[in-house]
Structure formats: C-alpha cells, structure tokens
Amino acid sequence: MANGSRMAAWEFFGSELKRRRENAGLTQVELGARVFVSGGYIGQFEQAIRKPQLDVAQRIDEVLQTDGFFERLWKRLISDKRYADYFAKAAELERLATKICEFAPALVPGLLQTAGYARAVTLAMNAFATDEYINDKVSGRLERQHILKDATRPVYWVVLHENVLRIPVGGPAVMAEQLERVAAMARERTVLVQVLPYAAGAYALMTGDLRLMEFDDAPPTAYTEAVYSGNLLDDPAVVKRAYAAYDLLRAAALSPEASLALIESAAEDFRRCASTT
Template sequence: MAKGAHGSRQAAWEFFGAELKRRREEATLTQVELGARVFVSGGYIGQFEQAIRKPQLDVAQRIDAVLQTAGFFERMWRKLIDDKRYADYFAEVVELERMATKICEFAPTVVPGLLQTAPYARAVTIAANPFVTDEYVDEKVTARLERARILKDVTRPEFWAILHENVLRVPVGGPAAMAEQLEHIAALAHERKVLVLVLPRAEGACAAMGGMVSLMEFDDAPPTAYTETSFSGELLDSPAVVKRVQRAYDLLRGAAMSPEASLALISSAAEDFRRCTSST
C-alpha cells in the first residue's frame, strides 16, 4: 500500500477512535466499564480510542450493542479492514503486519507469504484454487508481493522465520520456481533483512505445534499471535494465550539449526533444484 493510502487509512482509524470515545462518554461509561461489557480490558478500549490498536470484528459488534450505535462501529470496521484480495480471516492480519516492529513466523508446509516469489505464490494459489481465472490468480499474487514490501522499507520489522525442512524439499511450482524461491530467501538473509532458521526433519516432535504461526510485536500495543490452517485463521490477543504461543515458538527456535547452517541448507537445496532444471 502506498504511504498516502496508509496515512489516509490511519486517519480513518483515528476517527473511529474519536467516535468511540465520544459515544462512550455520552453513555457515561469509563474505559474500564465499557471494556468489561465487551469482554476486553479498559486498557484495550484506550488503545482503540487512540488508534494504537484495532478491535476485532466481534468486539466492534459488542461495542455497537452496548453503546446502541445501530451497527456504526461494525460498518466502519468492515470498510477499513475489508480487502477482497485477502480471505476474511486474514485481512486484519495484513493491517497488523504494517504496524509490527517484529514478526516471528513458523512455516510447517509452505514458504511464508512475506517471503514468497511470484512463481511460488502463483503455484500455491492455483493448487488451492484449480478452477479460478487468471485474473483471480494475478490479483492474489500481486497482493502477496505488495505485503512483502514491508521487508524492504527503511522501517521494516525485525523478521524471523522458522521453516520446517519439508518446506525446502517440496518442489512447489517445479524445480525452476523452487530454486528461484530458495535463492530469494537466501538473498534476503545475506542482506540481513530477515533471519531464517530451518527445523530439521529429525526434530519431528517439535513440529507438533500444528499449522502456520505468526507472532507480531508493536511499539505501543501488546503482542498478538495469528494461527492458520489450510482454510481458516484465528487472531489471538489474550495475553495468556499469546504467552503460550511465544513459549512454543521459543522451543522451536531452540530445536532449529543455527542461522549459518540453515542458510547453507537453503542454498544447497536451491542448487539441487537448479541441477534438476539443467538436466531436463
């Protein structure tokens, strides 16, 4: 997203927060009192009002019910979060990625979206949606590449990725696409834009964490976790739950190969795919 568009959307969230504060005060409720009625802390209500943190949809709906605002906050939430290029459960995560100061991901099956190349992203999209149009595929790939721009910004987040070794071995899109994908990851690591670790197959039990996991940290808001399976995702912001996810991620990081050994394995796998390409 262009800087101007991001600034415009942030201004809209500030309006959301200002309206929330105005209508809360009209209802003679404190932040703590409103928070208790919509099942979040008073501190969260304060962060919503300052546009530091964005509420989830169900919270916006409960705010409407408590403040009797006839769906105002739900409609505004949908307008600000809704982006048809992303699945409904993922659109809010894209917003959070843009604000994060640190992102830590675990990828058990495919390369994380922020690291994907166009051919790899295209292959993944078509595999999950074999009957869609080229326009649909192009839109999804373009959106994914736009997300990845945050890794090139001067203010880019600190980005960690733990890849299960299987991610390096499955030839998504064919040997040429896979070689390009792994070379891209290696280049980002060499440029110190990302830190990538590989979880060896031998550490089988550690992969029991399940599906893809992303942890995000922010300057002025508590950390958030996001988990995803093939067709659904869930944003987690309960401090106790996020703490458990962080602990599980720390265990994965402890079981992973060193950054140097991981990069060597990624480069070696890329060379293997290149050889497959040249021999055909």
C-alpha cells in the same frame, strides 16, 4: 480494483477524515474521545496506516454529520478484499508490528515468497479461479512485502520446517528461485532464518502455521492458521504458551549459519534439476 488504487482509496478516506475533522474544529484527540478510540488511532486512520472498524466509521459519520459518507466508503473498500476473511485482521496488524516471529511447516511464508512461488501456491488452492482472481491474490501477497523494505521494518525471525525446502512447489526452477530469494534476504539480514530439520525428531512433527507479533503500543498477539481458517489470539496466557512453543522450535532448529547452508544446498539441487529438464 488494483492494489495501488485500493491503497489510494484508503488514503482518500484518511484525507477526507482529516479535512472534515478540521472543518468541524476538532482535534484528533477530541474526535477520538467522541468515537471511543484514541487520538493516535484517528491519526493512523488519517494516514491510512490503520483501517477503522465499521462501527467506528459509523460513529465518525454521526459526530461529523457526514450523512453516512464514511460508512459507505468503508463498505466499498472492505468488500474489495485481497485476503481471506480469516487472515485480513492479521494482515492489518502485520503492518503495525515491530517484531514478527513465524513458524512455517509446509510453505515459504507470504512475506518471503517470489511471484512464481506465490502464483503456484494460489493456483493449487484455487484450481477453478479466473486469471483475474489469481493475479489479484498474488499481487496482494507481494504488496505485503513492502513492510520489509521500509526503514522502520519489523524484526523478522522465521523457522522453516525442512518440508519447505523439499516440496517442489511450482517445479524446480520456481523452487530454485524461491530458495535463492530466501537465502539472499537472510544474507542481507532482512530476515533471520532457521530450518527445523527432519533430524529434530518429535519437534519436526509440529504442524500448523504460527505467527507471533509484537507492537510498540499494544500487547503481543499470536496467529495460527489451518486449512481455510485462522485464529488471532490475544489472551495473555495463550500468547505466553505460543511464545514458549516457538522458543522450543528455535532451540531444536539448526543455527542460522547451518540453516543458510542447507537452504543454499537445496536451491542448488533444484537449479541443477531445472537445467536438465
């Protein structure tokens, strides 16, 4: 299923939920109370902003007496995945965040990747996959970037390890385009970017992706990622420590102005290399 049709299917899920709720004479608040979520969540389900858990879909079927309709539709949609299991929940929360702070130790974050860079990364990690699989993964990653184009886009702050600027993912031309894209988004103030240089010493030894997300109506969360695994953390004490670690990284990183200059310099080096090959 293509990404556009997948989103349309979730919108169909929401429109059917609204239609059948109204036919049952229930408000969003009343239905929410019966399925043990807030009325606001029901509204987000109906607008395809948030996806319900399976047990919620099952309870909706029970309350609205829809003979398993929403459970069956949920299973069909959720089994058609754009993201790895360990990242799916983080991707969903990403759409709801009002602020995202990210540390990238080796790769340009997905929200900033060009199609060429995303394809190179996906191919490197899936050497025997079909073209259809690769294209679907790349499309899913690029679709995530729509949150940065919305009027209500989140505040987005990224710390890139200098490794990100030096590892030639996809070759010189792909890297030049990618770094130019990051620089352009920084200049447009879509994202605030800092670079953690090798000269930062021990701070430059930090490993593991870290993402912090804040929301209007929920406590902040932290997401960490390693090889084929991820952890979504919501324990207040753990999240507090993650924020403290991120603050130290920001303090050790170059200023936004110096970071932009370094990114543009690296892009020029790759562009020059690409033109001579």
